[in-house]
Amino acid sequence: MHIHTIQGYIQNIFLAEYQHTLLLLDGCGRADVKTVVDFITTTLNRPLSDLKLIVVTHMHPDHAGGAHKLRAITGAQIASHPKAPGWYASLLGRTAHIVDLVLMHWVAHRIGRKKKPGWFNPILQPDFILEDGQALPFFTDWVALHTPGHTNHDLSLFHAESENLYVADLIVRVKGRYHPPYPVYYPNRYKDSLKRLLTLGQPTLLFAHVKASQLTSDDINQLIAVAPNEPSDYVKAMKSRIKRAFKRVN
Numbered sequence: 001m002h003i004h005t006i007q008g009y010i011q012n013i014f015l016a017e018y019q020h021t022l023l024l025l026d027g028c029g030r031a032d033v034k035t036v037v038d039f040i041t042t043t044l045n046r047p048l049s050d051l052k053l054i055v056v057t058h059m060h061p062d063h064a065g066g067a068h069k070l071r072a073i074t075g076a077q078i079a080s081h082p083k084a085p086g087w088y089a090s091l092l093g094r095t096a097h098i099v100d101l102v103l104m105h106w107v108a109h110r111i112g113r114k115k116k117p118g119w120f121n122p123i124l125q126p127d128f129i130l131e132d133g134q135a136l137p138f139f140t141d142w143v144a145l146h147t148p149g150h151t152n153h154d155l156s157l158f159h160a161e162s163e164n165l166y167v168a169d170l171i172v173r174v175k176g177r178y179h180p181p182y183p184v185y186y187p188n189r190y191k192d193s194l195k196r197l198l199t200l201g202q203p204t205l206l207f208a209h210v211k212a213s214q215l216t217s218d219d220i221n222q223l224i225a226v227a228p229n230e231p232s233d234y235v236k237a238m239k240s241r242i243k244r245a246f247k248r249v250n
Contacts, residue, residue, distance in 0.1 A: 001141070003164060003206070006039050008032040009116060010107045011062045011208040014166055016139070016159075017044065023139050025157055025166045026208065027056040027067030027078070029104065031116035036066070037073060048074040052138045056080040056124060057155045057168040059087040061104045063208070065120035077127035079137060081146060083153035088122035097122040130155060149190020150181045156193075158200065166206040170194075171223065173210040178219060180227045187228045194224050 006013040009031040016023040022044075028036060040046055051074040056064045058081075067078050088097040101118050108115065128137045132146035136157070147156045150169050157166040169181045170193060184190050197205075197220050206212050 009113060014206055022051045024054045027054055027064040029062040029065040030118050030120050033066045033069045051076040054078050056084055058151045058153055059084050061101050061118055063168060064124060065118060068121055079128035079130050080124055080126040081153035081155050082129045085124045087151060147193035149184050149186050149193050152186060163203040164206060165203040168208045171207060178223055182232060184228050184232050187231060191224050191227050194220055
C-alpha cells in the first residue's frame with residue numbers, strides 16, 4: 001500500500017494505491033474531480049475502475065463535494081458515518097451548505113486559486129455506513145474512527161500497519177502552530193476526539209490542510225488546553241457581530 005498526496009483545490013487529497021485497487025480517503029471537492037481522474041489515468045496509468053471506495057469524512061464542500069460525481073465516473077462506492085447524510089438536510093442545514101460553499105471559495109481566493117464550480121448535492125447518498133471502529137469495505141486494513149467535534153459525524157481513518165492516520169479537519173495549523181478547526185460545533189466531543197489520539201501511539205497524521213506530521217502527546221495536550229469550551233459556529237459568530245454592531249449604534 002502506498003499513499004499518494006495530491007494537491008487539491010484548497011486541500012490535500014490522499015489516494016491509497018494497492019496492486020489491484022485504489023482507495024480515496026475523502027470525497028474531495030467538486031473542483032477536484034478532474035484532478036483525481038487525471039492522476040489515476042495519467043500519473044498512475046490505471047483504469048478508473050480501479051477506484052473501489054471513496055470515504056466521506058464529513059460533509060463540508062472540500063470533503064464531500066466530489067464524491068457523487070466521482071462515483072458516477074468511476075463506479076466506486078461511497079462510505080460515510082450514518083449522520084453524514086442528515087448534516088445539511090434541514091432548512092438551517094441548507095443555509096449552512098451555502099455558507100460553507102462561500103467559505104470554500106473565500107479560502108481559495110486567499111491562497112490564490114481561481115474560482116471553480118463548487119456546488120454539490122447537500123444530501124449524501126452513501127453505499128456503506130461506517131460505525132466507530134469498523135473496517136472499511138474492500139480495505140479491511142483501514143479502520144474508521146468516529147472523531148466528532150468539527151461536525152457530529154467526522155471520521156478519521158487509521159492504517160495500523162503503516163501507522164498512518166488521516167484526520168481530515170480535526171487539526172489545522174495557523175501561523176506555525178496547531179489549532180482546533182473552525183467551526184467546532186461540539187467542544188466536549190472535540191476534546192474527547194483529541195484525547196483518543198493519545199491512545200493510538202504516535203502515528204503519522206495526514207491532515208487535509210497541513211503537511212503530514214507526527215504530533216507528540218505534549219502537542220495534543222496543548223490542543224486540548226486551547227480547544228473551545230463553547231460551540232464556535234457561524235450562527236454564534238453572526239449573533240455576536242450583530243450584538244457588537246447594535247452596541248456601537250446605541
